[in-house]
Amino acid sequence: MLSVIESKIRKLQQEFSNNSSFDFVTNDVEANSNLSINWEQTDAVIYSGDNLISLKKLLLNGPEIVDLCYIDPPYNTGSNFIYSDNRKSPETGLLGSHEAWIQFMLPRLVLAREVLKESGVIAISIDDYEFPYLKILMDRIFGEKNFIGNIVVCRSKNGKGSKKNLASTHEYLLVYGKSNKAILRGESDEDTVYDKSDAYGEYRIDGLFRKKGEGSLKSDRPLMAFPLYANLETGEVSVDPRDGWEKVLPKDSKGIDRRWLWGETTTRERVWQLYSSKNGIIYVKNYAGKERGQKRKKIRTIWNDPSWYTERATNEITSIFGQKIFDTPKPIEFIKKIIDTMSEENAIVLDFFAGSATTAHAIYELNKMNGANRKCILMESADEIPLNHVAYTAGYKSIVDVSIARLEYIQNKDQEFKFEVFE
Ligand SMILES: C[S@@+](CC[C@H](N)C(=O)[O-])C[C@H]1O[C@@H](n2cnc3c(N)ncnc32)[C@H](O)[C@@H]1O
Structure with a gap:
């Protein structure tokens, strides 16, 4: 050898x-x-x-x-x-x-x-x-x-x-x-701050639910550009209209029609994972995970x-x-x-x-x-x-x-x- x-x-x-x-x-x-x-x-x-x-x-x-x-x-x-x-x-x-x-x-x-x-x-x-x-x-x-x-x-x-x-x-x-x-x-x-919490645990808000970059236009996937409804006070999001909740579409800051990350069926199942800011921007909650400190980042x-x-x-x-x-x-x-x-x-x-x-x-x-x-x-x-x-x-x-x-x-x-x- x-x-x-x-x-x-x-x-x-x-x-x-x-x-x-x-x-x-x-x-x-x-x-x-x-x-x-x-x-x-x-x-x-x-x-x-x-x-x-x-x-x-x-x-x-x-x-x-x-x-x-x-x-x-x-x-x-x-x-x-x-x-x-x-x-x-x-x-x-x-x-x-x-x-x-x-x-x-x-x-x-x-x-x-x-x-x-x-x-x-x-x-x-x-x-x-x-x-x-x-x-x-x-x-x-x-x-x-x-x-x-x-x-x-x-x-x-x-x-x-x-x-x-x-x-x-x-x-x-x-x-x-x-x-x-x-x-x-x-x-x-461990150093990451999870500043919010709900029934599913601690989370932070750091990812948009609106798709960015390649393939993100409404015309790319029209079925993934459905309206969502947001409670601007509590941050809750719904796929169905609710009284007093704001209708939100996946439009970007320039007014261009884009699409969401998930289709309607997945969004219904996981709507608890979505969060709306006070001005109606929809985010995906990032949960801390069961064992804090076990989760790893690059x-x-x-x-x-x-x-x-x-x-x-x-x-x-x-x-x-x-x-x-x-x-x-x-x-x-x-x-x-x-x-x-x-x-x-x-x-x-x-x-x-x-x-x-x-x-x-x-x-x-x-x-x-x-x-x-x-x-x-x-x-x-x-x-x-x-x-x-x-x-x-x-x-x-x-x-x-x-x-x-x-x-x-x-x-x-x-x-x-x-x-x-x-x-
Ligand atoms: C920069 S020091 C390492 C210090 C170490 N990281 C510490 O925290 O103490 C480099 C070490 O490599 C050893 N060294 C240099 N040439 C060597 C060799 N050919 N075989 C074994 N050790 C060697 C030196 O004696 C020295 O202790």
């Missing part, structure tokens, strides 16, 4: 650059049954070491098991964090300073695609610097037709001060499906909520570890939002740039909050932490120790939370 993937990687590498220095070896891992994951007995597993090898191990122990892959890779800022974030190439050729970063990400993204289910989704955090290069890379690996969308995420109120003319307040979440079977669960409608592409700001993540790290021992964490609420909106409640979620293990923490909280049963696979490098880093002084020797410490923190709060470490 790995040799097929190897040739796929090599082919793509050549498309991106002629002088790939990367050597993808297939014989550094063997199918190892000890690494098979028993989800009956564990909530999370963490692979320690280079994620290229960990992804191969995961693949050999079972392809197509992951529902959602969320990653927050190094952004190639040039900084030295707890991990090195400098993969800048000389500024030559089409890919300029981005070539080495692309070559680093490419094989990992190919492997990530292999471990996703056909219905699987991948969401990647990234900022302006590598965004265009990542988009092209993803188009080549996942296919342009599987691009689901790009979400703009506000990460702070005042923005970064590093640029002369702009204070950047946003980054991105780039979302692809493995195939056209990928479906996002959607945003909860994910919107601009996300802005102070609980997703970077400063929140820093505060979370300080409150968990006593000091800011991880430089670039994501806030728990932000990852919860991604997981809740992009995966079902029994999903297996993979994060192969786990860092301080926020993804595991977010999944744990979602499971507790909603009775969900998502499972989590993390991967993090076992590289040594620089001696001058605060995490080293705090007693952590390798980066994965920080991820494991977060898992231990969750377990200390709740003994039922179980995790396993794969060296």
Whole structure:
């Protein structure tokens, strides 16, 4: 299996650059049954070491098991964090300073695609610097037709001060499906206001009963342009005339004769679902549904909520570890939002740039909050932490120790939370 993937990687590498220095070896891992994951007995597993090898191990122990892959890779800022974030190439050729970063990400993204289910989704955090290069890379690996969308995420109120003319307040979440079977669960409608109610429940008014657009003229469907009768005081609507009720025809604001959405028989059966405004405009009631919060709407592409700001993540790290021992964490609420909106409640979620293990923490909280049963696979490098880093002084020797410490923190709060470490 790995040799097929190897040739796929090599082919793509050549498309991106002629002088790939990367050597993808297939014989550094063997199918190892000890690494098979028993989800009956564990909530999370963490692979320690280079994620290229960990992804191969995961693949050999079972392809197509992951529902959602969320990653927050190094952004190639040039900084030295707890991990090195400098993969800048000389500024030559089409890919300029981005070539080495692309070559680093490419094989990992190919492997990530292999471990996703056909219905699987991948969401990647990234900022302006590598965004265009990542988009092209993803188009080549996942296919342009599987691009689901790009979400703009506000990460702070005042923005970064590093640029002369702009204070950047946003980054991105780039979302692809493995195939056209990928479906996002959607945003909860909890925030939606249902400001009216009747015997059938809470509802809001947000859709005209008069048809709009193509095929909406009376001449298109004359039988669907019958009169309705509206009580302008109570908002009730009837198909038959009633004393004192206003006759309403499906005319638009320009006086053009149009038609209703339903025929007369359906309208009679469902007339309770219609509502008239005080000036006789007929709407279809949109009910909240039996289980509020279960109803879902399409994910919107601009996300802005102070609980997703970077400063929140820093505060979370300080409150968990006593000091800011991880430089670039994501806030728990932000990852919860991604997981809740992009995966079902029994999903297996993979994060192969786990860092301080926020993804595991977010999944744990979602499971507790909603009775969900998502499972989590993390991967993090076992590289040594620089001696001058605060995490080293705090007693952590390798980066994965920080991820494991977060898992231990969750377990200390709740003994039922179980995790396993794969060296
Ligand atoms: C931006 S951070 C992720 C932060 C994470 N989302 C959080 O909330 O803490 C990227 C992480 O990827 C890890 N990483 C970089 N290269 C890696 C590799 N080849 N294998 C495994 N982990 C790697 C870094 O050590 C770092 O912890």
